[in-house]
Amino acid sequence: MVNFCRQRDLGSLTELGLDDCIHHTRLMVREMQNALRLVYYTPAETRAAGFIEAEHFGVRFPQRLGHLELTGVSQRWLRELLWDYLADALRSPKRPRSKSPLDQVRRACLELSAFLEVDAPAGGHDPTLLREEHMRRFVADQQHRERHSLPALAVKRADGKPSAVTEVARRLLFNNTRRLLRWALESGEDQRLGLDRAFITAMPAAGIQRRARSPFSDQAARALADEANLRQLETYDPVDQGMRDIWETILLTGRRCGEVLKLRLGCLGRYGGLAMLWHDQTKVGNYDQAIRIPERLYERLVERQRKTVARFEARHGHSPATQERARMALFPSRMRNPNGEAAVSYAWFHRGFGQWIEQLDLPHVVPHQAGHTLATNLLRHGATLSHIHRYLGQVSDPMAEHYVHLSHSDLEDVLNHVWVAGPGAPNPGALLSGTTTSGAITPMTREQALALAVDLSRRSTPAEGGFCTFQPVVDGGACPWNLDCHNCDKFVLSGADLLYWRRKRDRRARPRRRHRRLPAPGLRAHRPRHRRP
Ligand code: SF4
Numbered sequence: 001m002v003n004f005c006r007q008r009d010l011g012s013l014t015e016l017g018l019d020d021c022i023h024h025t026r027l028m029v030r031e032m033q034n035a036l037r038l039v040y041y042t043p044a045e046t047r048a049a050g051f052i053e054a055e056h057f058g059v060r061f062p063q064r065l066g067h068l069e070l071t072g073v074s075q076r077w078l079r080e081l082l083w084d085y086l087a088d089a090l091r092s093p094k095r096p097r098s099k100s101p102l103d104q105v106r107r108a109c110l111e112l113s114a115f116l117e118v119d120a121p122a123g124g125h126d127p128t129l130l131r132e133e134h135m136r137r138f139v140a141d142q143q144h145r146e147r148h149s150l151p152a153l154a155v156k157r158a159d160g161k162p163s164a165v166t167e168v169a170r171r172l173l174f175n176n177t178r179r180l181l182r183w184a185l186e187s188g189e190d191q192r193l194g195l196d197r198a199f200i201t202a203m204p205a206a207g208i209q210r211r212a213r214s215p216f217s218d219q220a221a222r223a224l225a226d227e228a229n230l231r232q233l234e235t236y237d238p239v240d241q242g243m244r245d246i247w248e249t250i251l252l253t254g255r256r257c258g259e260v261l262k263l264r265l266g267c268l269g270r271y272g273g274l275a276m277l278w279h280d281q282t283k284v285g286n287y288d289q290a291i292r293i294p295e296r297l298y299e300r301l302v303e304r305q306r307k308t309v310a311r312f313e314a315r316h317g318h319s320p321a322t323q324e325r326a327r328m329a330l331f332p333s334r335m336r337n338p339n340g341e342a343a344v345s346y347a348w349f350h351r352g353f354g355q356w357i358e359q360l361d362l363p364h365v366v367p368h369q370a371g372h373t374l375a376t377n378l379l380r381h382g383a384t385l386s387h388i389h390r391y392l393g394q395v396s397d398p399m400a401e402h403y404v405h406l407s408h409s410d411l412e413d414v415l416n417h418v419w420v421a422g423p424g425a426p427n428p429g430a431l432l433s434g435t436t437t438s439g440a441i442t443p444m445t446r447e448q449a450l451a452l453a454v455d456l457s458r459r460s461t462p463a464e465g466g467f468c469t470f471q472p473v474v475d476g477g478a479c480p481w482n483l484d485c486h487n488c489d490k491f492v493l494s495g496a497d498l499l500y501w502r503r504k505r506d507r508r509a510r511p512r513r514r515h516r517r518l519p520a521p522g523l524r525a526h527r528p529r530h531r532r533p
Pocket of ligand 1 (some may be wrong): 467
């Protein structure tokens with residue numbers, strides 16, 4: 001880098017254009033320029049220079065620089081309005097946890113700026129000339145681009161190509177432009193700038209479209225867990241930083257990708273002989289959670305621990321001390337990370353994973369679907385929603401409903417024909433089999449269940465919430481137990497009834513958020529108690 005600067009006779013690193021440098025020099029120069037900018041510029045000077053530094057506001061984003069370039073917004077009034085909005089967001093107690101919400105507002109402004117430059121009077125540089133019709137035309141232009149899959153006016157992808165206007169991109173753009181302009185309205189900036197109120201209110205809200213991710217299809221699940229394919233995944237990790245281990249952990253435990261990437265070196269342990277994995281569910285605020293993991297995964301992660309420690313020893317010439325171990329990541333990054341404390345980034349994992357999926361010729365899948373697959377499979381095999389909540393951490397109610405829907409859609413056909421013991425039987429809810437040997441209830445095949453359903457429908461009569469199988473009653477006689485069906489072992493439920501009661505039980509067993517708060521003293525006696533159904 002020094003030779004490079006000397007050859008060009010530069011007086012300062014700030015004179016060096018990053019595009020002229022070779023890769024390694026560029027990395028070094030960028031790092032130094034980022035640090036120097038914080039010292040050379042005051043926040044007020046960054047506003048005039050057309051960029052903002054999150055670190056000037058005491059905010060540091062994990063694994064992202066706090067620098068946001070705003071010079072792409074050509075209208076000075078809009079650029080400064082954007083700067084003020086971002087500064088306000090960074091100062092607020094509810095400041096964003098990541099850089100992306102700020103970047104989305106910047107991208108929205110870039111697009112609005114490019115449109116005003118070609119469509120508005122005086123290129124949109126005079127805010128007092130902007131009227132409602134200009135905003136309406138901008139909205140119509142974006143909708144047209146979305147409909148015909150046209151590229152955006154100014155927003156670019158990471159590889160420098162124009163980004164396509166998709167439905168998601170258009171919604172983000174509308175919502176963020178609206179948020180910025182509404183903020184101007186509330187803070188009185190619109191009056192200072194002489195901005196027409198109709199120009200602001202003409203930007204519609206696009207709403208949020210939440211689509212629940214589906215689990216992996218059987219074909220995708222088989223391909224993603226296939227040994228030969230997993231060996232191919234290793235080829236995308238040439239220095240063995242643990243890409244395969246990360247993926248297998250996600251697949252087998254259903255954890256979020258970020259939770260696995262940030263695992264600590266000492267995350268494993270045996271308790272009562274059972275292999276456990278300790279992790280933080282940072283997204284939902286559950287820290288130091290332990291879950292049981294399969295033995296095969298435990299062995300794999302123990303081997304990863306050994307490799308990580310061996311790398312530390314090779315670099316430092318000694319084993320990590322206890323305190324160093326506590327801070328070390330299980331999957332340490334190789335970038336600016338001599339002590340192994342920073343974990344590999346999501347971008348690194350996603351790059352390799354994406355290329356692997358492309359090569360497997362699978363439809364679009366993302367690692368997060370592993371959690372949904374696990375939840376659906378657990379439900380399908382008899383776990384309740386309380387189990388899912390406990391194992392996966394926080395699961396939103398819409399997501400829980402989605403899991404139930406997916407896991408039971410194929411079960412319902414069968415359950416409609418299967419009969420189970422009623423609440424008064426020795427084993428309530430147990431499948432009733434016609435072929436009991438030595439008194440034990442044996443599992444039924446689908447054919448046996450159907451035969452039993454036909455048989456039972458002949459030998460039963462409807463009772464409240466189920467069916468009576470007591471022959472004298474079925475033949476028209478009086479009930480000797482005064483119709484106390486729910487305590488009678490002759491009473492059976494259909495599978496559909498069982499499903500209904502299970503769902504009701506799950507809903508009651510789920511802790512409700514509003515009950516966690518302590519009620520007002522006068523209402524304490526009326527607090528609903530959590531009862532076992
Ligand atoms: S109490 Fe028992 S015998 Fe009487 S109707 Fe109900 S299920 Fe049939």
